[in-house]
Amino acid sequence: MSSGSKEAGTRQRIVEAADRLFYRQGYEHTSFSDIADAVQISRGNFYYHFRSKDEILDAVIAARLAATGEMLAGWERAADPAARLRSFIHLLFVNRLSIKAHGCPVGTLCGELAKLDHPARQEANELFTLFRAWLAREFARLGRGREADGLALHLLALSQGVATLAHAFDDEALIRRQVRLIEAWLDEQCRAGAREKQSA
Amino acid sequence: MSSGSKEAGTRQRIVEAADRLFYRQGYEHTSFSDIADAVQISRGNFYYHFRSKDEILDAVIAARLAATGEMLAGWERAADPAARLRSFIHLLFVNRLSIKAHGCPVGTLCGELAKLDHPARQEANELFTLFRAWLAREFARLGRGREADGLALHLLALSQGVATLAHAFDDEALIRRQVRLIEAWLDEQCRAGAREKQSA
DNA sequence: CCTTCGCTTGGACGGCCGTCCTAGGAAACT
DNA sequence: AGTTTCCTAGGACGGCCGTCCAAGCGAAGG
Numbered sequence: 489m490s491s492g493s494k495e496a497g498t499r500q501r502i503v504e505a506a507d508r509l510f511y512r513q514g515y516e517h518t519s520f521s522d523i524a525d526a527v528q529i530s531r532g533n534f535y536y537h538f539r540s541k542d543e544i545l546d547a548v549i550a551a552r553l554a555a556t557g558e559m560l561a562g563w564e565r566a567a568d569p570a571a572r573l574r575s576f577i578h579l580l581f582v583n584r585l586s587i588k589a590h591g592c593p594v595g596t597l598c599g600e601l602a603k604l605d606h607p608a609r610q611e612a613n614e615l616f617t618l619f620r621a622w623l624a625r626e627f628a629r630l631g632r633g634r635e636a637d638g639l640a641l642h643l644l645a646l647s648q649g650v651a652t653l654a655h656a657f658d659d660e661a662l663i664r665r666q667v668r669l670i671e672a673w674l675d676e677q678c679r680a681g682a683r684e685k686q687s688a
Numbered sequence: 689m690s691s692g693s694k695e696a697g698t699r700q701r702i703v704e705a706a707d708r709l710f711y712r713q714g715y716e717h718t719s720f721s722d723i724a725d726a727v728q729i730s731r732g733n734f735y736y737h738f739r740s741k742d743e744i745l746d747a748v749i750a751a752r753l754a755a756t757g758e759m760l761a762g763w764e765r766a767a768d769p770a771a772r773l774r775s776f777i778h779l780l781f782v783n784r785l786s787i788k789a790h791g792c793p794v795g796t797l798c799g800e801l802a803k804l805d806h807p808a809r810q811e812a813n814e815l816f817t818l819f820r821a822w823l824a825r826e827f828a829r830l831g832r833g834r835e836a837d838g839l840a841l842h843l844l845a846l847s848q849g850v851a852t853l854a855h856a857f858d859d860e861a862l863i864r865r866q867v868r869l870i871e872a873w874l875d876e877q878c879r880a881g882a883r884e885k886q887s888a
Numbered sequence: 889c890c891t892t893c894g895c896t897t898g899g900a901c902g903g904c905c906g907t908c909c910t911a912g913g914a915a916a917c918t
Numbered sequence: 919a920g921t922t923t924c925c926t927a928g929g930a931c932g933g934c935c936g937t938c939c940a941a942g943c944g945a946a947g948g
Contacts, residue, residue: 498895514803516716519935530897532938537895541936591799598856599791599799603714613856641853641862642869648852649845656798656813662841669842698925719905730927732908737925741906889948896943901936908931917922 499537501527507548511593514600515545542608549611552593556615560622569629570678573643576623577670580647584654584663592651594619619644631681639677646670699737699747701727707748711786711793714800715745742808749811752793756815760822769829770878773843776823777870780847784854784863792851794819819844831881839877846870 496504505526509518520541524531538544566572580587590596594615601609623640632639650666653659696704705726709718720741724731738744766772780787790796794815801809823840832839850866853859 512803514716514800516714517804520937521934530899531936532898533896534936535938539937590803595852595856596799596803599796599852600714602855602858603712603790603796604717616853616856638865638869641866642846645849645853645866646842646845647849649847649849652795652799652848652852653816653841653845655802656795656816658802665838666841666845669838720907721904730929731906732928733926734906735908739907891946891948893946894944897941899939899941901938903935903937905934906932909929911927913924913926915922915924918920 498527498529498533502529502534502537502544503547503551506544507551510545510548510597512590515597515606516600516604542606545606545608546611549597549608549615553611553614553618556618560618563622569626570674572626573623573630573674574671576619576643577647577667577674580650580663580670581667584660587651587663588654588658588660591655592648595648595651596655616644627677627681630678632677643670643674646673698727698729698733702729702734702737702744703747703751706744707751710745710748710797712790715797715806716800716804742806745806745808746811749797749808749815753811753814753818756818760818763822769826770874772826773823773830773874774871776819776843777847777867777874780850780863780870781867784860787851787863788854788858788860791855792848795848795851796855816844827877827881830878831884832877843870843874846873 502523506518506523509522509526513522520531520534523544524534534544538547563572563575566575594612598609598612598616600606601612620637620640623643624636627636627639646666647670650663650670653666654663702723706718706723709722709726713722720731720734723744724734734744738747763772763775766775794812798809798812798816800806801812820837820840823843824836827836827839846866847870850863850870853866854863
């Protein structure tokens with residue numbers, strides 16, 4: 489078993505609890521006591537496993553990068569680029585309850601670290617880059633090679649914005665409605681890609 | 689003179705400095721000492737003008753609400769709904785340097801207050817609501833009455849997402865390119881509105 | 889049995905936080 | 919002139935923060 493917090497080692501349980509708390513409360517607002525309470529270990533025990541709070545953050549980001557990579561690899565199983573892009577949008581819908589409650593895990597973390605000018609900022613941005621590169625490749629496969637990165641950023645921006653608004657307004661229905669608009673936009677991009685392929 | 693920090697009263701200078709610092713560093717990460725240093729007054733002097741840090745935040749939000757209201761009123765001078773909507777998008781372009789450096793002032797504040805579950809959260813959301821209602825009204829005037837609120841949220845989400853990504857990637861050119869895509873989208877909505885008006 | 893070693897404990901530390909309080913100064917008014 | 923009022927200065931306070939440390943635990947190995 490690679491995860492599962494019951495029998496996992498203390499180090500992994502710390503990372504899992506920190507991950508959850510950083511998402512729900514933000515990095516700066518989460519104290520060592522918060523994590524210690526969640527894992528049910530003493531505060532001093534941290535410094536056997538991690539030298540500092542920043543080091544926990546690094547471990548959390550690394551875990552998220554690994555999980556994201558696996559998820560993207562899983563989406564590759566979809567039949568065609570259009571279906572793969574749809575699975576990205578679908579992610580918004582699947583996670584709509586946690587997004588409504590806590591925003592997008594990637595966007596809120598990168599935003600906070602950018603404001604704090606935190607050293608781990610660049611590593612966190614890699615999460616965005618992972619999505620950006622994956623989306624751009626799928627748009628290219630769709631026949632939109634020239635504008636692939638711009639379209640990837642556009643789709644990424646849409647998902648980020650929807651998450652931001654749903655979080656602020658604490659509104660789940662907003663996500664459902666906007667997802668439909670995004671899917672319509674994507675259909676249009678697919679048609680445009682098909683036309684461009686045909687003319688080539 | 690309604691603003692101008694040189695001759696302004698201490699209270700107003702505190703609000704202006706707090707506004708700037710909350711935007712650049714975030715609310716929680718900004719301490720009383722930070723604001724005191726910026727205004728060049730003693731820490732204790734705060735509590736003559738404000739009872740608590742939350743009260744400063746309330747004043748900052750109120751100031752932003754007033755400024756936003758004035759800005760939206762100014763946009764009303766534009767000739768037609770399409771031009772007014774374009775001035776919203778243009779805002780993204782005009783502020784691209786500060787957005788790249790610190791994100792959207794509205795989005796980052798609402799996001800932080802939501803994560804902290806701060807009492808002032810709803811007041812901050814009013815900033816979003818101001819834009820949302822204004823945009824929805826313009827879309828309605830454009831002939832898109834039925835979908836006006838959805839389109840308003842879509843445009844708001846796009847601007848939020850672009851700000852989030854430009855902030856994370858510290859990338860100004862990203863804003864310029866995405867603004868062009870958003871303008872193209874808006875043109876399409878205008879044409880759709882014209883068609884709908886004609887058929888009615 | 890006794891040592892060793894991986895892991896844990898709980899408290900001590902210096903520092904910064906938001907808050908509060910008292911004293912003083914500079915005008916304005918009597 | 920004296921008095922009142924508004925504003926400011928600067929330090930004291932309790933509390934939580936991230937960090938560090940000395941001591942203790944149980945299991946593995948001699």
